[in-house]
Amino acid sequence: MEEILAPCWNDVVDVLASGVRRLLLFGPPGLGKTYAALRLATSGPAERLTCTEDLTSAEITGSWMPAGAGRWEWREGPGIRAWRGIEGRGSRLVVDEADRASGDALSTLLLICDSPESARWRNPETGEWVRPGEDFTVVVTTNSTSLEELPPALRDRFPVAIEIDRPHVGAVGALSEDLRAPALAGALGGEERLISLRAYYAFDTLRARLGAERAAGLVFGARAEAFLDALSIAALR
Ligand SMILES: Nc1ncnc2c1ncn2[C@@H]1O[C@H](COP(=O)(O)OP(=O)(O)OP(=O)(O)O)[C@@H](O)[C@H]1O
Ligand SMILES: [Mg+2]
Numbered sequence: 001m002e003e004i005l006a007p008c009w010n011d012v013v014d015v016l017a018s019g020v021r022r023l024l025l026f027g028p029p030g031l032g033k034t035y036a037a038l039r040l041a042t043s044g045p046a047e048r049l050t051c052t053e054d055l056t057s058a059e060i061t062g063s064w065m066p067a068g069a070g071r072w073e074w075r076e077g078p079g080i081r082a083w084r085g086i087e088g089r090g091s092r093l094v095v096d097e098a099d100r101a102s103g104d105a106l107s108t109l110l111l112i113c114d115s116p117e118s119a120r121w122r123n124p125e126t127g128e129w130v131r132p133g134e135d136f137t138v139v140v141t142t143n144s145t146s147l148e149e150l151p152p153a154l155r156d157r158f159p160v161a162i163e164i165d166r167p168h169v170g171a172v173g174a175l176s177e178d179l180r181a182p183a184l185a186g187a188l189g190g191e192e193r194l195i196s197l198r199a200y201y202a203f204d205t206l207r208a209r210l211g212a213e214r215a216a217g218l219v220f221g222a223r224a225e226a227f228l229d230a231l232s233i234a235a236l237r
Contacts, residue, residue, distance in 0.1 A: 008027075024140045031186075035168065057105055098141065098150060165194070169184065
């Protein structure tokens with residue numbers, strides 16, 4: 001299959017390559033936002049944070065942990081680890097489902113994503129002041145289609161927001177050949193709703209054992225017939 005990137009993915013690659021350090025990706029589930037955020041234009045391994053209503057500040061900057069013999073030590077969290085990266089150079093932080101962050105965790109997230117000139121945090125154990133390294137980048141992902149749902153202060157830290165409306169071409173390579181073009185096209189016969197890559201992967205695996213009809217029933221339920229019709233039409237093309 002030709003490796004042609006959809007315009008939205010082209011934008012992602014160009015923005016990250018141009019040295020922009022804060023990027024927001026939004027759009028329907030299962031199109032490869034997190035996968036790309038963890039891998040594209042990174043310097044070393046990325047850190048990942050998934051926001052929920054219960055996320056605490058401790059899960060971002062760190063917390064005291066028992067270190068044996070009645071001692072406690074401060075274990076730094078993904079936010080600070082990403083600030084440091086390798087040898088203090090900084091690395092990628094991926095913040096998934098950013099629209100769900102609230103309260104204490106949101107304030108901490110705002111600190112972590114702040115501009116490099118303002119951002120600093122003090123390690124409570126050593127008293128060391130830590131600042132984000134030069135290669136520290138943040139990619140935030142959300143399923144919200146309206147960016148209004150994001151806390152305004154968080155939104156403001158991400159001036160570049162790209163709507164992901166197609167699966168990443170690299171993601172369909174693992175699918176059987178007849179599924180690749182439909183998966184890339186995204187939507188299903190006339191429907192607005194995009195089909196998640198996860199549904200395609202599950203359908204492909206099940207189909208090999210159970211046949212197309214049962215696999216479609218198990219994955220798509222009431223939309224099974226429409227899905228199979230769309231596949232036959234795609235096969236004719
Ligand atoms: N470029 C790729 N190459 C191989 N597999 C991929 C690629 N992009 C995505 N995938 C796979 O597709 C699935 C969905 O990707 P991912 O989790 O990144 O989607 P997402 O857009 O972040 O979804 P959500 O909004 O639900 O978090 C995952 O199983 C992932 O491993
Ligand atoms: Mg994701």
